[in-house]
Amino acid sequence: SQQGEEDPQALSIQEGENATMNCSYKTSINNLQWYRQNSGRGLVHLILIRSNEREKHSGRLRVTLDTSKKSSSLLITASRAADTASYFCATDAAGGFKTIFGAGTRLFVKA
């Protein structure tokens, strides 16, 4: 079974709006990462948040982590058509070497 589960599965918004994607996981973690995948391409790392951090920013990206609820959210502000992609959260089981991905959220930004 997958460690991370994203919600929603798909999201369609207008350019300029904010997009929020959520990730829930099952076991305790050391870190949580978010990746982006353009259609037909490999995944690209966006941001890493450690288990002792609650919020992290990178450009138009804002990630939050709530370890008590075993959940994280990725907010993309002022979205652009170029943000259209699938977004995945990735976690490890604490102390493990494996990185486990969720099923992803497909984001479509309409120009």
Add this chain to the structure above:
Amino acid sequence: NAGVTQTPKFRVLKTGQSMTLLCAQDMNHEYMYWYRQDPGMGLRLIHYSVGEGTTAKGEVPDGYNVSRLKKQNFLLGLESAAPSQTSVYFCASSETGGSTGELFFGEGSRLTVL
């Protein structure tokens, strides 16, 4: 700067045939991973390696074998391909294990088993 390179990019096999996917990374990373991606399933970990000469099972290892004879290469083998192995396969590498470090991905290898 090549990063992670996968070959071949596309392959069509008949049921029962064998093949090997090659992953090469030029970043001197210790950790390497093979994932498969199916519609609606996200990425599932097949096998991984924590260093040259080591391999370990992931979430869905059955029907696959791997080898890491050289640090820069991680091979994924299918001994007897089945239609259920039709998928897009991604290789990734990282400097550190688990989710402590960024994973660098190849562009994927699309495999169809008829």
